[in-house]
Amino acid sequence: MSKELLDVAAGERPADKAIINGNIVNVLSGEIYEGGVAIYGDQIAAIGDIEYTIGEQTEIIDAEGNYITPGFVDAHIHPESTSLAIRQFADLVLEHGTTTIVTDLHEVGVVAGEPAIEDVLAENADTGLNIEYIVPSHVPFSPNLETSGAIFNHEIISKALDHPQAAGLSETVGEYIWRRTPDLLAAIDDTLAHKYVVHGHLPDLDQKHFNVAIAAGVTTDHEAISADDVIQRLRNGAYALLRDGSAARSIGQLLPVVLEKKLNDSRVSIITDDLSTTDAVDRGHLDEAVRSALKLGAGFIQAIQFVTINPSNASGIATKVGALAPRLRADINITTGPDDFKVLATIAGGQLKARDGRIIAPSPVAEHTPRLLNTVHLQRPVTADDFAIHVDETASKANVIVADVLPWIAITQRRDAQLEVRDGVIQSDVDQDVLYIAQVERHGKNGNIGKAFQGGFHIREGAIASSVGHDNHNIIVVGTNLEDLAFAVNRVAELQGGQVAVRNGEVLAEVPLPVLGLLSDKTGEELAADKHRLNAAAKELGSSIPDPFIFLSFISLAAVPAYAVTDHGFIDVAQQKVIDPVSSVE
């Protein structure tokens, strides 16, 4: 207990800082009223009438009649989806009012294991962003269908739960609970014994499957994609975390039922899950979620509750963050009102971090620990022939399964196509929109290359490749010709990770991601500009998907229907097995 904090609350010691002249959006009482907030160290000492806490040395922050809200809490986000190193991520989201994220740093864990997550948490120490660490429950996601850089077994999870920032278990997969996977059930029991929250990943479950997950101890889910899904979650014991992120912007499908049926909104939060840098820079983070909610008809206090006390309650961290009250972390936003909502200033852990959407003192680039660097290990440079799908040399045609990605979401559907065979090698066909796609193991473990046929991108020249690929982060590449596939993959390896667009052996644009092959040390704005250039290059190659690299990163996820491509090969997701993309030759 901080005796000094009590002294400030008692009026016996001056506050360090005092925010005055505000309209408090009190998410606990559900009121808006005039007042201020007194801060001592990194905690709130008093709210409302705080005149008595102000001394000569107290730094005054004048809210000038604007609103005062708690700092925003994202109860489910993978910060790696921005491709920013954690400090630059923190700077970017602080500019938008986010002061706490609940995250598993899953992608970091996939590449370099639990110690790497702890390194990243340490890098974040001085940013002002509060990270509540929920331990990844499923690395690798599909042990028999992909090669990851690290694994998280029950023993590792159990140890990670003792980390001082630990606050739960992440993304417990409904299907694996249904199968009563012993390691997962043991990890859940451990988590509950710590009095932490077990977060679910419960997409598309029938009522029985859903009940089993809740019976096991899951109390949140962020995979609702329909109004019925939202009702299912609320009725059966899961806090509903509604997704409004870059990979799934579903709030328009999810929030209206809450508002129209006047459901118990205290168990509803808005989260982003995945957030691209370009979206974060161009649109925002949870400030954008507030705008979305307001647009859909939410009340102002209600919209703020969706990104403060509600996610905090859902995450079991309400004694630390999510509201304005004595003892809570001094995470505070000064904002405009509901008509033109934006964050004017952000105080995180008692420090003024951002004003007018600009970070005041950008975080220095981290000196990364060795395990976060040089993580891309090909056994040898790849060649064009590595990507060739060979069939009988006498064949002239091949009947293949093409995985067509949908234009609006990275879900694939089956298309059957007939392709030419030359010298025993099946040929891509841009006119039919059939491309080569492959994933190359890059953790230095086995050099696996999985190969298949892809549609939906409409690329007509060259190739694009990326070392970001859920949930294994091998190098995934899609393109029109085998030479460019090899060139692109080798370039990504040379960069020690990144995303490239190439044509005829030349790099059109590239974004190096040297940290874990996933992250950049650039600022959000710089990286957003780079990403815009990269996407423009992909568009020049013909891509009809605005950000094809995000789609690409989900095509390697053996959990997203109907097909995936991992280093193990072409995956039938429903069957959870490797299948041959070549149906027959003639």
Added chain:
Amino acid sequence: MSKELLDVAAGERPADKAIINGNIVNVLSGEIYEGGVAIYGDQIAAIGDIEYTIGEQTEIIDAEGNYITPGFVDAHIHPESTSLAIRQFADLVLEHGTTTIVTDLHEVGVVAGEPAIEDVLAENADTGLNIEYIVPSHVPFSPNLETSGAIFNHEIISKALDHPQAAGLSETVGEYIWRRTPDLLAAIDDTLAHKYVVHGHLPDLDQKHFNVAIAAGVTTDHEAISADDVIQRLRNGAYALLRDGSAARSIGQLLPVVLEKKLNDSRVSIITDDLSTTDAVDRGHLDEAVRSALKLGAGFIQAIQFVTINPSNASGIATKVGALAPRLRADINITTGPDDFKVLATIAGGQLKARDGRIIAPSPVAEHTPRLLNTVHLQRPVTADDFAIHVDETASKANVIVADVLPWIAITQRRDAQLEVRDGVIQSDVDQDVLYIAQVERHGKNGNIGKAFQGGFHIREGAIASSVGHDNHNIIVVGTNLEDLAFAVNRVAELQGGQVAVRNGEVLAEVPLPVLGLLSDKTGEELAADKHRLNAAAKELGSSIPDPFIFLSFISLAAVPAYAVTDHGFIDVAQQKVIDPVSSVE
């Protein structure tokens, strides 16, 4: 984790019991819809459409179209206030739908210490009532102003927090936190380290005092007595537990502001604090609270939330009880609707405990451990002269301070009176309504007797005495003549505790409370009948207070203004010291 529970939720093993044909009052989603509840062991396996969980062996409970609610949770009650031993208390409140109480068993602790509390928790093991034990934080309440049977220091509290049923720290006193009492602050830190809730006792605090309590870690309070108090609590970080009990029925003053201002009702609960047996039998427990809330305009779902999920959240026990969802304790009520609300059946821990307001299998009387019995130890029988207030033998008049109890609440006010002195002894005066009052130490520690003058009861003959007196449970007695005071106290001691009404050396009525001098092994109905007889006898003596024993029990509380009488003497509560009730003699 119960694998069998998962099997039931999966439809792979039949439910033990299935409640069917109900209208589920879903406090999580905020809806009412048709469905049922499947139970396995003491847990819920599924709700809603539970047809798939029913097997041949499944016991069917037909709700016959009635409502299905979670079992009720009282987030702050002292079960000893009913004067019933814990098993008979459990039977009584289960009849009214209460399946969980959050309690400190403070009175048990005052008399016989923490081991006695554990004995009582053990006695309760098979009743079906779930007890969440919040450790007493202040025994004795006023160490320098009263003698208690036991003390709770930081070491004892710390150990108690490891009890398997522990869930928090109880009644942390705002004033003691303000004084930064080291032992109390250490106990609070311990409680928070356990991730338990620190419950407050924060009556009548200005904003600074309130802020200090919240800054220390308190997150609930049940002492609001006005609309402003409710707002203060909600705004500043405390869950508001609104009192609707026998000693303070304040809901009419407290709930309207929540409803009219549409405050955040998820942080509002109704609790009873103290509940007399007669009230419990005649009116009910939290079923009565629901009726009160409905009468004041609460919605049906909202009223049920006030006594289920809300108190559960406030108490940090929502992963165990307070709602209908898989994995939660199978605590379920079948009720009528809002127009004539009553509990038709109560299932607690998966067992059908009560139907139509009657317990199905009354609990057997407990075989109490020795430390719960024979706890009344006078050093010798008292005599009339022990209660005489002696002054100068030559005096003929004495000017005294009389503590007048208010007719509707056990709060006292000063009245100055002049009394006759005979042979150096000040005389009571029924015509002026000035009675003798005294408290006799009964824990065998020092034989202290504190003496003063009392008004407001209007007793004109005899005396009444009780071994129930907050917060020390010495024997308190009030009456018209010194002989009857001594007779009444000696009778209470002979009974090993109880409440008596006497006149001219004869017992008019008595209620033995042989367990700790506080509790009876009778059933609620039997005891209520006895208490009605006792109160009738007190009325025959002239008492104008309907239940004078409840008032008497608060007059010994050195925290209730303006005056108290403890074994140490006449207490000025504001000054927190013993004063002389005799101002002057002439």
